[in-house]
Amino acid sequence: MHPQLSRYIEEIQGRRAWGSLLDAGTGVQSIQWIADLETNRWSAISASPSHAKKVRKAISHRQRPEDKIIVGNWLSPKLLENETYDTVIADYLLGAVEGFSPYFQSFLFKRLRPLTGKVLYVKGLEPYVPIPRPDSEAGQLIWEIGRHRDACVSLGGSLPYREYPAQWAAHHLQISGYSVREIKHFDIRHKAKFINAQIDLCAPVLKNLSDRVLAAALKLRGEALRERALDFIKANGALDFGQNYVIMAEPH
Numbered sequence: 001m002h003p004q005l006s007r008y009i010e011e012i013q014g015r016r017a018w019g020s021l022l023d024a025g026t027g028v029q030s031i032q033w034i035a036d037l038e039t040n041r042w043s044a045i046s047a048s049p050s051h052a053k054k055v056r057k058a059i060s061h062r063q064r065p066e067d068k069i070i071v072g073n074w075l076s077p078k079l080l081e082n083e084t085y086d087t088v089i090a091d092y093l094l095g096a097v098e099g100f101s102p103y104f105q106s107f108l109f110k111r112l113r114p115l116t117g118k119v120l121y122v123k124g125l126e127p128y129v130p131i132p133r134p135d136s137e138a139g140q141l142i143w144e145i146g147r148h149r150d151a152c153v154s155l156g157g158s159l160p161y162r163e164y165p166a167q168w169a170a171h172h173l174q175i176s177g178y179s180v181r182e183i184k185h186f187d188i189r190h191k192a193k194f195i196n197a198q199i200d201l202c203a204p205v206l207k208n209l210s211d212r213v214l215a216a217a218l219k220l221r222g223e224a225l226r227e228r229a230l231d232f233i234k235a236n237g238a239l240d241f242g243q244n245y246v247i248m249a250e251p252h
């Protein structure tokens with residue numbers, strides 16, 4: 001999805017061994033990257049059984065007997081109790097916590113601290129929905145699509161993801177027993193794949209919405225946003241808006 005972030009992590013890691021590795025919020029993208037690294041073993045955690053199933057399917061041919069995919073929630077003190085990993089990766093985990101354990105974000109890094117042997121890498125997304133309407137056309141489109149998607153997710157009875165700024169994450173790492181060594185931001189160039197994925201996320205919700213008038217109106221709104229965004233990308237190559245970040249922190 002964002003190969004330059006993974007490359008940057010590989011650069012910082014340099015010649016140090018990855019050793020045992022924990023993918024603390026797993027997904028198809030992170031596990032495929034991790035399977036390419038020279039690790040002794042890895043464990044991949046997801047709070048969602050369906051997410052874990054996708055990960056299992058994507059990686060089964062490369063999974064060694066010592067590699068584990070576990071469905072569990074960091075809310076549970078029993079999850080990986082007494083285990084330590086040389087390298088911990090929190091790949092878009094912080095933003096997803098809202099969907100699985102709301103109000104737990106402030107405790108996440110503290111929860112991962114005893115599991116972190118040598119280094120923790122956090123990949124995240126600067127919030128782009130709970131901000132004032134951006135000035136640029138690209139920004140406005142991304143902002144409107146994000147708000148439309150989150151409205152659909154809420155109407156469907158789930159909690160939308162909630163992203164946190166890098167500064168928030170760095171502060172919480174510092175008060176959770178880590179020293180922050182690196183913070184780097186990466187500009188995002190949104191392409192058609194991203195736009196389609198965001199609008200398509202609404203489809204199952206709209207299908208089940210009991211208010212059919214509202215469902216039809218939301219469907220129209222989503223398709224109008226899709227058309228505007230895809231036209232913009234055709235004309236300009238991408239929708240340039242927002243930033244991803246990587247933070248590297250070491251336990252102290």
Ligand SMILES: C[S@@+](CC[C@H](N)C(=O)[O-])C[C@H]1O[C@@H](n2cnc3c(N)ncnc32)[C@H](O)[C@@H]1O
Pocket residue numbers: 024025026027028029030031045046047048051072073074075091092093096097098099100101104
């Ligand atoms: C956005 S996905 C991560 C993306 C993934 N790294 C990838 O490459 O596709 C977030 C992951 O974090 C997991 N997650 C979120 N909150 C969690 C929690 N409280 N405990 C355990 N896993 C959690 C989700 O179940 C999901 O597997």
